[in-house]
Amino acid sequence: MPYALAPTRHAARVRDAVEGRLPAPSGSARLASSWQRSFERYQLDPGSVIGPRVLSAAELREIRDREESFLRASGQCLTRLHDVVRDADYCVMLTDAHGVTIDYRIDRERRNDFKHAGLHIGSCWSESEEGTCGIASVLADLAPITVHKTDHFRAAFTTLTCSAAPIFAPGGELIGVLDASAVQSPDGRESQRIVNQLVRQSATLIEDGYFLHRTASCWILFGHQSRNYVEAQPELLIAFDENGNVVAANRRAREIIPGLEGPRHIDEIFDSSHVQLRDIGRIEAIAALRLRASGAMLYARIRAPLGRVPSPGVHGAVPLRDVRDAPQTRAEEAHDRSALGPFLRSADARVADNARIAQRVVGKRLPILLLGETGAGKEVFARAIHDAGPRRNRPFVAVNCGALPESLIESELFGYAPGAFTGARRHGARGKIALADGGTLFLDEIGDMPLALQTRLLRVLAEGEVLPLGGETPVRVDLDVICATHRDLTQMAAAGAFRDDLYYRLSGAVLTLPPLRERRDIGMLIDTVFAEEAQAAGRPLGLDAALAAQLAAYAWPGNLRQLRNAMRYACAVCDTVRVEARHLSADLAAQLPDSARGGAMASREGDRASTRAERATGHHDSAERARILAALTAHRWRPDAAAAALGISRATLYRRIAKHGIVGPHRA
Numbered sequence: 281m282p283y284a285l286a287p288t289r290h291a292a293r294v295r296d297a298v299e300g301r302l303p304a305p306s307g308s309a310r311l312a313s314s315w316q317r318s319f320e321r322y323q324l325d326p327g328s329v330i331g332p333r334v335l336s337a338a339e340l341r342e343i344r345d346r347e348e349s350f351l352r353a354s355g356q357c358l359t360r361l362h363d364v365v366r367d368a369d370y371c372v373m374l375t376d377a378h379g380v381t382i383d384y385r386i387d388r389e390r391r392n393d394f395k396h397a398g399l400h401i402g403s404c405w406s407e408s409e410e411g412t413c414g415i416a417s418v419l420a421d422l423a424p425i426t427v428h429k430t431d432h433f434r435a436a437f438t439t440l441t442c443s444a445a446p447i448f449a450p451g452g453e454l455i456g457v458l459d460a461s462a463v464q465s466p467d468g469r470e471s472q473r474i475v476n477q478l479v480r481q482s483a484t485l486i487e488d489g490y491f492l493h494r495t496a497s498c499w500i501l502f503g504h505q506s507r508n509y510v511e512a513q514p515e516l517l518i519a520f521d522e523n524g525n526v527v528a529a530n531r532r533a534r535e536i537i538p539g540l541e542g543p544r545h546i547d548e549i550f551d552s553s554h555v556q557l558r559d560i561g562r563i564e565a566i567a568a569l570r571l572r573a574s575g576a577m578l579y580a581r582i583r584a585p586l587g588r589v590p591s592p593g594v595h596g597a598v599p600l601r602d603v604r605d606a607p608q609t610r611a612e613e614a615h616d617r618s619a620l621g622p623f624l625r626s627a628d629a630r631v632a633d634n635a636r637i638a639q640r641v642v643g644k645r646l647p648i649l650l651l652g653e654t655g656a657g658k659e660v661f662a663r664a665i666h667d668a669g670p671r672r673n674r675p676f677v678a679v680n681c682g683a684l685p686e687s688l689i690e691s692e693l694f695g696y697a698p699g700a701f702t703g704a705r706r707h708g709a710r711g712k713i714a715l716a717d718g719g720t721l722f723l724d725e726i727g728d729m730p731l732a733l734q735t736r737l738l739r740v741l742a743e744g745e746v747l748p749l750g751g752e753t754p755v756r757v758d759l760d761v762i763c764a765t766h767r768d769l770t771q772m773a774a775a776g777a778f779r780d781d782l783y784y785r786l787s788g789a790v791l792t793l794p795p796l797r798e799r800r801d802i803g804m805l806i807d808t809v810f811a812e813e814a815q816a817a818g819r820p821l822g823l824d825a826a827l828a829a830q831l832a833a834y835a836w837p838g839n840l841r842q843l844r845n846a847m848r849y850a851c852a853v854c855d856t857v858r859v860e861a862r863h864l865s866a867d868l869a870a871q872l873p874d875s876a877r878g879g880a881m882a883s884r885e886g887d888r889a890s891t892r893a894e895r896a897t898g899h900h901d902s903a904e905r906a907r908i909l910a911a912l913t914a915h916r917w918r919p920d921a922a923a924a925a926l927g928i929s930r931a932t933l934y935r936r937i938a939k940h941g942i943v944g945p946h947r948a
Contacts, residue, residue, distance in 0.1 A: 287435035291327030294319065294433060305431045306469060310421060311412060317420075318411035318433040323755075329436045331398035332410050333709070335380060338683070340402045344382050350455055351383055352816065353490040354447075358385050358458075361482040365460055365475060371399050373459045374486075378675050379405040379415050382456075390463075397440060397463050406675060408717060409710065410434060414442030418457045422446050422673070424480050426472045429465075441465045443476040445483035450491050450519070450528035452541070453619070453667060458483040484531070488517055491530050495519035496586040496815055498527050501546075503569075503580040510566050510579050520546045538573050548572065584917065586815070619667035627801035634661070634791045641789045642669035643760075647741070649726075649786050650764040652793035655839035658764035659724060661793060666720040671760060674719030679712045682725035690733055696749035713746045713757055720760045726786065727767035727778060734779045741785050761786070796836040796843060803832045805840070810847045810859070817851040822920050824860045830872050905940040908933070912942070 296302040297312065298319045304312030318324045335343070344351060354374055362372040362385035371386040371394050381403045386394050394400060407416035411433030417425045424445040430438045444459040460479050465471060492500065503516035516537075517530040524546040534540045537549060551570040566581050623635035641648065642665050650658045659678060666676045684692055695711030713721060723729070729737070740746050741761065745754040763786050772778035796802060806828055814821040836842055850863040861869055908926065915921035923933040 287327040287329055290430065290435045290438055291325070293430070294326035305412075306428070308431075310417065310425070311427070311431055314407060314412040314417055314420060315433055318407060322408045322411065324409075324411045324433065326411070326433055326435060328434050331396075331436055332403040332405060334400070335402040335404065337402075340380075340382070343376060343380055347376055347382055347456075349493055349812075349816070350376075350490060353493050354383065354456075354458075354486040357482050357486045357489065358383060361385075361458075361460065361478060364478060368462065368475075369464065370460045370462045370475065373399065373415075373461065375405060375415055375457045375459070377419075377454045377456055378677075379409075379419050379457070381405070393463055394461075398436065399440075399461050399463070406715070408675070408715060410437070413437055413440075414444035414461065415457045415459050418444045418446050419454070419673075422454060424476065424483075426469065426476045428469045428472055429467065439463060441472055443472055443479045445480045447483050447487050447490070448531060450494050450530075451619075452534075453672060455490070456486075458486060488530055491517055491519075491528065493815070495528055497811065498585055500583040501580050502583065503533070503578045505576070505578060507566060507568075507579040510581055516578070516580075518546070518549075537571065550578075619664040619672070623661065623664060627804060628794065628799045630792070630794050631799065631801070634793065635664075637789060637791060638665045639668060642666075643671070645760065646788035647760075647786045648762045648788065649769075649790045650762065650793060651790065652764070652766065653795045653839055654766050655841035656793045656795055657840050658793055659722065660840075661791075662720075662722045662762045662764060665762060666722075666760070669720075669760070671719050675716050676720050676722065677712050677716035678722040678724060680724045682728035686730050689730065690736075691749050693733065694736065694746055694749055695751075697751035711746065711748065713740055713759070714748075714755055716759045717757045718759065720762060723761065723763045725765055725767075726763040727765040727769055727772060731777075731779065734782045738779065738782045738785060741782075796839040797834070803828070806831050806843065806847075809840075809844050810851075813844070813847040813851045814859075816848075817854075820857065821851055821854060822858045824858055825920065825924075827859070827861050827864075830861070834872060904936070905942065908936055908940065908942060 293302065294315060297304060298315055305315065319326065351374075358372050358374055362370070365372070366385075366387055369387075369390060371384060371390070373381050374383040375381050381401050384399075384401050386399075391400075404410070405413055405415035405419075407413075407420050410416055412427060413432055413434075414425060414427040417427060424443075426441065426443045428441045432438050432440065432442075440461055440463060442459055442461040444457050446454055447456045447458060449455045458479055460475050498519035498521055501516070501518040501520070502510060502514035503518070504510045504514050509515075516533040518533050518540075519527045519529070521527055526540065526544045526546060526549070529537070529540045540549075549572060551572055566579055569578050569580050570576070571578055620635045620639050623631055624639070626632045626635070638648065638661075648662075648665065650662060652658050662678075663676055666672065679693065681689065691709070691711065693711050693713055695709050695714055723737075736747075740757065743754075744758065745756050747754045769778050769783050769787075773780040773783045796805070799805065807823070810821075810823045810828075814823075831843075831846075838845075846864060846868055849865050850859045854863045861872065864872075908922075911922040911925045912919075915925060919933055926933065928936075
């Protein structure tokens with residue numbers, strides 16, 4: 281690989297800059313701070329020519345599965361950006377919030393060149409591993425940047441130019457980084473201005489697309505200061521619930537409108553006394569609204585909800601306030617909008633109590649032990665704890681102790697020194713514990729950790745340092761630890777299969793997650809997971825009420841993981857507008873009580889009976905049309921609720937809507 285500077289010369293330049301003998305790279309204080317951290321805190325070698333760490337296929341697949349909705353929201357923008365910059369030999373990469381490349385776009389002809397430079401899927405770009413680079417700088421500072429050639433800390437990347445920008449979730453937390461990188465480019469930094477701007481614009485588009493995906497169950501205000509751009513390119517996105525409480529706002533809206541970071545009512549933001557905002561949504565009109573804070577005019581249209589309101593306790597659901605709750609203080613509402621908010625508002629008392637305890641202990645340097653069956657959502661809850669704490673912008677490193685061969689656990693966790701064993705990387709490797717420095721280490725299935733390694737882990741927790749395999753000098757680490765298991769650790773400790781001193785060290789706070797079959801909010805969870813999978817399927821779908829009741833009564837041995845797979849399969853194979861028992865996988869359908877299948881048959885028979893009655897009477901007059909319109913309006917055009925109110929099935933309702941030529945106020 282060619283280098284912009286010889287590795288030894290680049291290393292000397294970095295050391296001189298860090299020690300104050302040379303000016304900061306490109307005169308940037310931000311780059312200088314990153315070089316300082318890379319050299320002193322992370323003790324990286326600026327002369328290293330080794331490429332970035334690359335995840336295994338299994339590790340990458342697990343992360344991509346977790347980030348599925350983010351990937352879906354960003355895919356088209358990645359392709360469009362690459363179409364613009366590909367002729368200049370750029371690749372486009374998308375990372376998660378920890379710097380792992382989860383998607384990319386690249387010309388096939390240049391694939392080997394980019395891969396040789398470390399630019400490919402599964403590569404890891406945290407500052408603690410790779411030092412100063414585009415993605416790492418965004419992760420550290422949450423702001424766009426171009427890191428050009430010798431601005432990079434490590435010699436391996438000094439021919440690269442990287443422009444990167446952050447992508448934020450509706451709640452304001454970082455969810456990923458967009459990056460455009462070239463292996464060869466002109467030496468002048470000015471050549472990167474246009475690419476930097478394109479990356480920033482594309483990151484905003486991805487952010488807004490993800491915002492709309494996550495707030496699909498809310499009323500959405502699309503706004504712009506010019507009427508002509510409201511439809512084509514809205515700047516402001518504000519999501520609010522049925523009562524007008526603001527749920528989320530995109531970054532541009534938070535920049536323009538003061539106070540959107542905290543709980544607000546939509547009427548506190550706009551002077552809309554002359555018009556009801558939801559009425560604007562129903563007639564698909566563009567209205568002029570006055571901002572109360574500044575008096576400025578804003579043009580807006582309103583989109584009605586596309587699906588059901590997400591329920592508490594499901595990862596990724598938009599945290600809507602439950603209007604049945606007693607009034608909350610602003611501080612309480614702010615807490616509820618944290619990553620633990622959906623759990624805090626769960627209708628299951630055990631889930632809500634767990635979230636309240638986690639909220640109090642997070643950041644208190646207290647190890648947390650999560651107990652629960654496989655698939656009960658332990659990692660999702662652990663990530664929410666991390667994201668709700670003071671280390672939210674630092675790494676969250678997950679290790680499944682049960683998925684790694686015993687021979688690899690030690691090197692994966694503790695890392696290894698150069699030449700520690702046959703086949704080791706020439707320069708050694710940092711382990712997962714060191715990678716979690718400053719953040720959170722999540723040890724899943726801790727009960728499967730071999731006894732010999734339990735002793736070494738105990739030292740890490742007690743001494744705050746880790747000794748790499750084959751190394752002589754321990755490395756200091758500062759991290760929070762969350763562990764999870766489906767095993768009974770107290771029983772294992774009594775039997776000598778788990779160190780009792782390690783158990784007491786890990787069990788600072790013990791939280792037990794209930795299995796899905798025992799959760800009081802199982803019906804809402806089924807509705808939420810179904811709504812998410814129906815939206816992912818890209819078409820309006822409803823869940824048969826009788827089937828929903830049977831699913832709520834099912835034991836779900838695989839818990840939330842099994843539920844999501846079941847709903848995804850049903851939505852994929854459904855050939856109508858309603859998911860029924862016949863759309864379930866054969867093995868799941870066979871385990872449901874006969875009443876589920878009988879309910880679906882009864883529903884179809886009811887539809888046929890309704891059809892025969894319609895043909896016999898031929899009585900479809902204006903009174904019936906008025907009743908249907910009234911039911912649809914009263915239930916906000918939700919077909920399931922309207923059909924129930926009218927005493928007919930959803931399929932019959934659709935036929936009568938078509939018969940009377942009724943057109944909805946919005947299109948899904």
